[in-house]
Amino acid sequence: MITLSVVVPIRDGERFIADALTSLCRNARHDFEFIVVNDGSVDATGDIIDDFRADLPGLTVLRNPAPVGLADARNTGLSAASGRYVTFMDGDDWLAPGYLAQLVDAIDGLGCDFVRGDHVQVEGRKRVVHRAPLARRGAVLNPRDAILPANVRTMVDYPYAWAGIYRRSLGDLLHFPGSLHTAEDRPWIWRLHREAATFAGVSLAGVFYRRMVSGSLTQVGDERQLHFFDAFELVFKDLEPEFMPKAVRNFCALLAHHLEIGDRFTPALRARFEDRGAQMVRSLPPEIVSEAVSRMSVEREATLRGLVPDLPPSPHVRVRRDREDT
Known part of the structure; x- marks a missing residue:
């Protein structure tokens, strides 16, 4: 039985995908599966992913012939997931060793619908821990109570899908609005906090998020x-x-x-x-x-x-x- 499904969308990520998959190798477990969605890459991304088939247990590779965007690529991975829980990782980021097991332990122990954590922002050699804007940690809360107040940073201002773990039984709440190529996390996090029953925040910062990557949508003005x-x-x-x-x-x-x-x-x-x-x-x-x-x-x-x-x-x-x- 699969405990955790990790969905990793990637497009033309030959510079970084090996780092991402190496970090997954250091998190692998017999009850984890890793679903990499190659979203129409035209560089060496596919070949690099194939090099990891023997090294990463539980690896499944899906390929879109043409790019469909991050939201739909994640949805493709979600449709193939079989784990009790789901998390996400972008193909240009990486994870600390043992982080995924800690995430699973957290949601198992708390028994809630989803758990959010912190992350490490990476710019070149610079590393800065960014905390989820939730003061109370390790307690089961109502997600709606973490939306307000309006003029203070709250959990809907922290939309990163990869900064957490989610029960797959949440179903459609985990699916992203199709055809969005940017800001797809925004309606997703709002809906999750409005409609899910329970959540918690934990002090785990195992995701290393590369910021200001050239070619990423945050840097492209089309x-x-x-x-x-x-x-x-x-x-x-x-x-x-x-x-x-x-x-x-x-x-x-x-x-x-x-x-x-x-x-x-x-x-x-x-x-x-x-x-x-x-x-x-x-x-x-x-x-x-x-x-x-x-x-x-x-x-x-x-x-x-x-x-x-x-x-x-x-x-x-x-x-x-x-x-x-x-």
Whole structure:
């Protein structure tokens, strides 16, 4: 019987996939399976994966003839999973030895629907531990209680699917919105926290997340970045009024962030991005938008008011902040 299924989507990852799979070898167990989804790679990724067939017990390789994107690649892996639990790893990241067994022990011991943990952010030689924004650790909680307050970083601001372990019996709650090529984790984490029954946070930081990798979607300024708006339309759809201030604040902060790094867009794409952003802001309750924007940094408020000049005035005295979380 398989205890844990690890889903690893990868596209054109020849530089990093060997590191990822080596780390899985150091986490292998007879009751673990590793489902690598090669999402239409045209480089040497497939050959490198094949080199690990004899070294990584439980390895299954699925291949999409043409790329379908991260969300659908993960869904392909989920459909093939047979474990009691599921977790994810991106193909350019790696895991600490023994981390997966610790994850399984955590969710077994707590008996909840899903468990979230911390991670290590990697930029070159720099390593920084990023903690999940949950103060109470090792206790079973209601996921809905971890969405608010609106103006404090909470678990829906920590959307990384790979930073946790999930009961496969959650079924459709684990599936990602199809066809999204960016921000796919955003509606996924919101739905999980709105609809699952129980969760917990634990102090485990065994995922090493490579940031600022050239070629990743966070660094590419093509029209797939417009999927950011599709993702948040799903967040706002049928959202309970009590959570609207949080979702609006979440969206506006990320929109400002994208606009601040808008130099990666072509002029035509930037115009489309700004137009869609302005339309979406205007579709939201203006008093909630004004409240959210007024609590951001002066720079971000200026960015958003430049995009939507007809926003209602701020109800608060402005305090300059040097740093703004996204």
